[in-house]
Amino acid sequence: MSKLRSIALAAAALALLPAHAQTTVKDAWVRGTVAQQQATGLFGKITSASGGKLVAASSPVAGMVEVHEMAMEGNVMKMRAVPALDLPAGKVVELKPRGYHVMLMGLKQQLKPGDTVAVTLVIEGRDQKRETLELKAPVSALNTQPGEHKH
Numbered sequence: 001m002s003k004l005r006s007i008a009l010a011a012a013a014l015a016l017l018p019a020h021a022q023t024t025v026k027d028a029w030v031r032g033t034v035a036q037q038q039a040t041g042l043f044g045k046i047t048s049a050s051g052g053k054l055v056a057a058s059s060p061v062a063g064m065v066e067v068h069e070m071a072m073e074g075n076v077m078k079m080r081a082v083p084a085l086d087l088p089a090g091k092v093v094e095l096k097p098r099g100y101h102v103m104l105m106g107l108k109q110q111l112k113p114g115d116t117v118a119v120t121l122v123i124e125g126r127d128q129k130r131e132t133l134e135l136k137a138p139v140s141a142l143n144t145q146p147g148e149h150k151h
């Protein structure tokens with residue numbers, strides 16, 4: 001009897017696991033803005049356990065959100081939208097200034113240090129299934145560079 005019961009409990013525990021919690025985001029942050037600024041970036045470290053790609057993002061503070069990459073064009077560093085960001089299985093993909101980032105555009109408000117920005121990321125797995133990640137990213141000071149930490 002007790003064995004049956006523990007099997008039932010184990011099954012119940014498994015059922016509580018999210019179906020596609022295979023992608024995680026660490027150290028997410030959004031760069032702060034000055035008044036009237038239209039756009040800023042979301043940065044962080046994304047890891048997809050079984051591999052996939054970041055295909056879309058949205059945020060209540062932005063009219064439009066895109067995945068961008070920075071690339072050299074001649075001697076000029078420019079950013080451009082990419083349709084998707086590849087997430088190799090088990091590998092940390094870092095979104096950082098001067099690299100890939102999630103661009104928040106058409107900002108509806110100024111983002112001040114200490115604020116928290118909600119961002120939704122949509123990850124498409126190798127099996128074409130889509131996983132939605134809800135982030136709460138803190139807003140950093142305007143000129144925060146990667147590697148700079150405030151405690």
Ligand SMILES: [Cu+2]
Pocket residue numbers: 041068069079080101102103
């Ligand atoms: Cu950008």
